[in-house]
Amino acid sequence: MNERLMGEIMASMADDLAKGIKKTGLRGNHVWMTVERDALPKIAGHIHNSWGATLVSMHAVDNRSITSDFKLCVVLALKGEDDFVTLVASVDAENPIFPSVTPDIFSANWYEREINDMFGLQAKGHPDLRPLVLYDDWPEGTFPLRKDFALNAEVPRISRPYAYRKVEGEGVFVIPVGPVHAGVIEPGHFRFSVAGEPIINLELRLGYVHKGIEKLSESMPYSNGVQLAERISGDNGFAHSLAYCQTVEALCDAKVPERSRYIRCIFAELERMHNHLGDVGGIALDTAFSVGAQHAYMLRERMMDINDLLTGSRFLRGVNCLGGVRKDLDKDGRSKLTERLVMVKLGFQDFYEEVIGTPSVMDRLETTGVLSFEAARDLNIVGPGGRASGVDRDVRRDHPYAAYRNLSFKVPVLKQGDVNARFQVKSEEIFESIGIIEQAISNLPEGELRTEVHLPDPGRTAMSLVESPRGELMHWIVSGDGRPFRHKVRDASFHNWRAMEVAVLGNIVPDFPLVNKSFSLSYSGNDL
Amino acid sequence: MLETIWNGFMKKGVVTDRYPDVPYVPYDGHQGMPVINEAKCISDKACEKICPTAAIQVTTGHLSIDLGLCIFCGECARACPHQAMIMSKEFELASKRREGMVRVYVVQH
Numbered sequence: 001m002n003e004r005l006m007g008e009i010m011a012s013m014a015d016d017l018a019k020g021i022k023k024t025g026l027r028g029n030h031v032w033m034t035v036e037r038d039a040l041p042k043i044a045g046h047i048h049n050s051w052g053a054t055l056v057s058m059h060a061v062d063n064r065s066i067t068s069d070f071k072l073c074v075v076l077a078l079k080g081e082d083d084f085v086t087l088v089a090s091v092d093a094e095n096p097i098f099p100s101v102t103p104d105i106f107s108a109n110w111y112e113r114e115i116n117d118m119f120g121l122q123a124k125g126h127p128d129l130r131p132l133v134l135y136d137d138w139p140e141g142t143f144p145l146r147k148d149f150a151l152n153a154e155v156p157r158i159s160r161p162y163a164y165r166k167v168e169g170e171g172v173f174v175i176p177v178g179p180v181h182a183g184v185i186e187p188g189h190f191r192f193s194v195a196g197e198p199i200i201n202l203e204l205r206l207g208y209v210h211k212g213i214e215k216l217s218e219s220m221p222y223s224n225g226v227q228l229a230e231r232i233s234g235d236n237g238f239a240h241s242l243a244y245c246q247t248v249e250a251l252c253d254a255k256v257p258e259r260s261r262y263i264r265c266i267f268a269e270l271e272r273m274h275n276h277l278g279d280v281g282g283i284a285l286d287t288a289f290s291v292g293a294q295h296a297y298m299l300r301e302r303m304m305d306i307n308d309l310l311t312g313s314r315f316l317r318g319v320n321c322l323g324g325v326r327k328d329l330d331k332d333g334r335s336k337l338t339e340r341l342v343m344v345k346l347g348f349q350d351f352y353e354e355v356i357g358t359p360s361v362m363d364r365l366e367t368t369g370v371l372s373f374e375a376a377r378d379l380n381i382v383g384p385g386g387r388a389s390g391v392d393r394d395v396r397r398d399h400p401y402a403a404y405r406n407l408s409f410k411v412p413v414l415k416q417g418d419v420n421a422r423f424q425v426k427s428e429e430i431f432e433s434i435g436i437i438e439q440a441i442s443n444l445p446e447g448e449l450r451t452e453v454h455l456p457d458p459g460r461t462a463m464s465l466v467e468s469p470r471g472e473l474m475h476w477i478v479s480g481d482g483r484p485f486r487h488k489v490r491d492a493s494f495h496n497w498r499a500m501e502v503a504v505l506g507n508i509v510p511d512f513p514l515v516n517k518s519f520s521l522s523y524s525g526n527d528l
Numbered sequence: 529m530l531e532t533i534w535n536g537f538m539k540k541g542v543v544t545d546r547y548p549d550v551p552y553v554p555y556d557g558h559q560g561m562p563v564i565n566e567a568k569c570i571s572d573k574a575c576e577k578i579c580p581t582a583a584i585q586v587t588t589g590h591l592s593i594d595l596g597l598c599i600f601c602g603e604c605a606r607a608c609p610h611q612a613m614i615m616s617k618e619f620e621l622a623s624k625r626r627e628g629m630v631r632v633y634v635v636q637h
Contacts, residue, residue: 224580227601298543312557318601327557350539354531 005083006031012050017043030463031085037072037098040089044074045104047087052079054393055380056465057474058101058111059488060119062147064093070121072098074108075463075476082399084463091121100125107380110494118145133207133527136162144215151212151219167193167201175509179208186523190512197508202501210527217487218480222248222455223322225484229475230317233491233525235278238271239468240489241320243475246401246464248322251456251479257448260324261403262440266337267307267316267325268402268466269433269440274303275469275520276384276426276433277348282517283423284355287364295351299344306340309333324450334441341434352427365420369503369515372417379498383471385519386496388425389417395467407439417503422518455482468492470520491525554617559600561618561631562593568612569635575604575613589634595621596629 006026010018020039025032035043047053053076061071070091077084091098100123101108112123113132120143123129131138137157143149167174172195179187189205213232217225229244230237242264249256281296304314311319311327319327329337355361371381376389386393394411396404412428414421456479463476471492478486496519504515545552554560569591576584583597584604605613623629 220580227580227599227603231599295540298540301543308558309555310557312555312559318559347540357531 005078005081009047009051009085013043013046017046029083031083032088033085034088034090037089037091040072040074040087041099041101041104044076044087044101044108047076047078047085048105051076053077053085054079055105055107055111056084056463056472057476057488057490058108058115059476059490060091060115060121060145061478061486062119062145065147069093070096070119072115072121073476074101075474077399077465080398096121097124099123102126106378107495110498117143119143120146130163131207133210135207135210136160144212149215151215162205164191164205165201165203169195171195172200179205188523192504192509192512194509198506199504199509199512200506202504202512204497204501206497206523207527209524211524213528214487214489217489218484221483222453225487226320226322227317229489230315230320232489232528233493233522234315235275236271236468236470236473236491236522236525238267238316238319239466239473240475240491241317242268242402243464243466243473245320245322246466247462247475247477248456249453250462250464251460251477252454254323254451254453256324257451258403258445259447260449262444263325263327263329263449264320264402265404265407266329266437266440267311267319269436270303270307271316272469273344273430273433274300274307276430277303277344279517279520280351280355280423280426280430282520283365283419283514284361286514286517287361289355289358289361292351292354292358292361295347295354299347299351302340302344302347306337310337321450323453324448326449328449329441329444334444338438338441341437345431345434348427348430355423362420364511364514365423366418368419368511369507369518370416370418371499371503373415375502376417376499379502380495381471381499382492382495383467383469384422384425384429385499386471387411387413388421390415393472395465395472399465401464401466403440406443407436409436419514419518458485470522470525471496473525489528491522491528493522493526497521497526554619558617558619559602559615561595561616561621562598562600562602562604563614563616563618564591564593564633564635565612565614566633566635568610569633570610570612571635572609574607574609578603578607586635589636590632591635592630592632594630596626 020036020043021033023034056075056077058074063069063071072089072091074087100112102112110132112126115121116129117131117134139155139158142155172193175192177190179189187208191203192199193201217228225244226241229240232240277296277300281293284296285293307316308314310333319325371389373390376386376391392413397411409432412425414425458479458481460479465472465474473492474490476488477484499519504512571586573586576586581597581599583594585592602615605615
């Protein structure tokens with residue numbers, strides 16, 4: 001970000017908007033604007049809509065111990081630039097109400113519901129302020145992320161029925177599914193309304209695995225946060241720990257050695273590969289193409305096996321640490337990895353041709369679960385799910401981190417938005433990941449693996465975006481005394497779950513698992 | 529169809545192992561159950577302090593590791609100044625009783 005761009009943003013605002021801005025500052029590629037509470041929706045809406053920015057996160061900070069108010073942050077990423085704008089507004093502690101941003105930025109909907117749940121700040125004008133993440137029997141007026149809520153506090157449980165949307169009419173049936181499912185998966189409640197076979201409404205209810213990750217993180221030293229981050233959403237653990245480490249490293253201006261940046265890229269792509277292989281296998285399985293599915297699972301197992309061989313962990317845990325990485329890739333490891341990649345590439349080619357050459361599978365994939373570009377853009381769908389609907393955004397390219405700046409790769413973008421498009425995007429990304437890893441191995445610089453990281457000074461703020469296999473995720477930390485003062489985590493699934501409610505409409509119930517699998521959503525990452 | 533059989537049967541062969549009839553040997557870097565070398569441990573509590581899940585308790589003459597809490601991160605093994613703690617390759621840790629998850633060692637103090 002440069003002064004010129006900041007000036008252009010300011011100049012693009014009409015006088016009555018610009019009046020709402022109290023203070024601006026520039027830090028690296030990040031513009032900070034302190035705005036009037038009541039001007040927040042219009043200013044955020046202006047930058048979002050006129051500048052084509054995407055909403056990265058919206059969250060609150062309980063700042064009552066310092067400035068005796070709550071802070072509200074809206075983080076926006078500018079289109080086509082590696083630049084961010086953060087708007088900060090102050091919300092009165094005695095009168096915790098702010099004007100809703102949702103009418104101006106559609107994707108702010110769930111964020112404001114979450115803020116209402118966790119901080120008790122009410123978005124006035126929000127279309128739907130029902131609880132989002134809190135349990136159904138959580139007492140009203142108890143807000144877990146406020147500082148005066150003790151970490152181990154026990155709350156009385158009350159009965160509070162959740163008001164589901166009512167879909168009524170002749171011949172309309174409601175099918176409730178979950179939270180306990182037939183398979184060994186995470187809990188979530190789906191309420192389908194059907195008229196005959198087609199689904200006419202789907203309502204999601206999540207939050208059953210809310211673990212208080214953010215609260216927990218505020219209670220532990222930075223070094224333990226890495227292990228916590230690895231466990232936010234198990235199969236995306238490397239992406240989460242990478243984002244966490246990068247955030248803390250940014251807080252204390254640590255210079256991470258070049259070699260560890262490359263190694264981080266290699267492991268991030270290995271994680272993407274085993275996730276995508278599992279997803280495409282799941283898509284094959286849900287179309288009853290079991291043989292093909294087993295081929296994909298076999299390849300997935302080969303990738304997890306090489307993870308185990310290189311790091312001692314099938315899920316790449318324990319690799320990231322503050323200041324770099326713990327595991328080196330020696331010559332032997334590199335050659336074994338290259339060998340395995342060749343094997344998996346050939347195997348995946350076979351699988352891919354098998355799937356697209358089987359008409360009964362393609363018949364199920366094509367035109368199923370269509371998510372239009374407009375819906376994907378407005379809901380801010382990230383990752384392969386968004387790219388299959390024409391949203392051309394990939395953090396690795398748009399906001400490069402680790403060593404991605406030095407690696408060349410293609411970002412596959414398709415327009416159809418159906419299950420097949422998501423299958424194709426993930427398949428292409430597997431091939432791209434192999435290419436990225438091969439480049440990183442051949443360009444791997446010599447040098448240290450990690451640098452010393454000292455304790456960040458209190459009161460600083462940093463953020464990191466990482467492209468996890470599921471899409472863009474974010475960690476955002478305000479440093480405190482030896483531990484984070486506020487740690488906001490936003491997983492890709494927090495955006496992407498909402499795509500389900502749109503994509504299944506008009507489809508038959510038996511296609512729901514297929515659509516669900518193609519978005520590959522994390523319950524744990526959403527519920528935090 | 530024929531292609532599918534060819535890709536599966538002929539090209540890939542058998543990919544499963546005969547576990548548990550044939551024991552599985554983990555890779556060298558595998559982080560399994562943390563094990564104490566009782567002769568080297570001097571109860572300086574370095575492991576207890578660093579353990580992120582409070583799975584390790586050091587009391588007079590005893591060190592206990594609760595494998596039900598342990599997340600196998602290996603911080604204790606790295607923190608031990610006397611190399612008394614190692615991450616072994618042991619991974620078959622299931623128990624029918626909760627108490628069976630706790631390993632108790634007799635150590636110097």
